[in-house]
Amino acid sequence: MDPLVASLKISSSGLRVQSQRMRIVSENLANVQSTGDTPGANPYQRKTITFKSEVDRALGANLVAVKNIGSDKGDYRVEFDPSHPAADENGNVKYPNVNTLIELADMREASRSYEAGLQMMVKSREMITRTIDLLRSR
């Protein structure tokens, strides 16, 4: 396949995984206050996403794909709030192990990677179009 057309497809796979990553980040951010609903219950567990390289035989190139959507085994944030429905016998409530700052940094990284992929597509397309335009000019 034409390498320029292939690079369009490869960038497109990059865009897809970065949008998956954005989905995970927004899930984590949305659930930053999601506690359990019974006393001492575990809250929402932060999700993580990993990527892997995937060979596309038809294309003869390495695409990127989501390897795994796992969960962060880190410690929960504990706050003292005896009036909360999820408070245990000591009055402690377990909050999700989501750190907003980390999620925001992750979001920015995903957004930058997405932009890089978009630029890649724009440039490849421009190169193809300008090559075809050679036929037009006289």
Added chain:
Amino acid sequence: MADLSALSTVSRVSTFTSGVNDVSSTARTRQYLVGGPQDAQATQGVQGSFADTMADVVRETAGDLKTAEATSVAAVRGEVSAQKVVEAVMKAELSLKSAVAVRDKVVEAYQEFSRMSI
């Protein structure tokens, strides 16, 4: 699909230019375009003429346009991601662009011939 008018022009040109190439292949190309029996090609003994190549290009472009349209419709229904739509539409656009560019060049060549004084 509005863009198909351009494609039919390409196919007509390809049928036409086969006359320039070798007269016998015109009928064969027409058969090829309307999906006639393939053994006609074998009996002619000529393979991969210009007209056949053009017919292939047209068919591929039409296929790309159909895929792009189907993907867009699927995206409206929320089944396909925006990236897939962009990928399919871009592929169709590039195929159409190159087909049209080649057609223009072929028409130009024909006009060059028709202006030739005998």
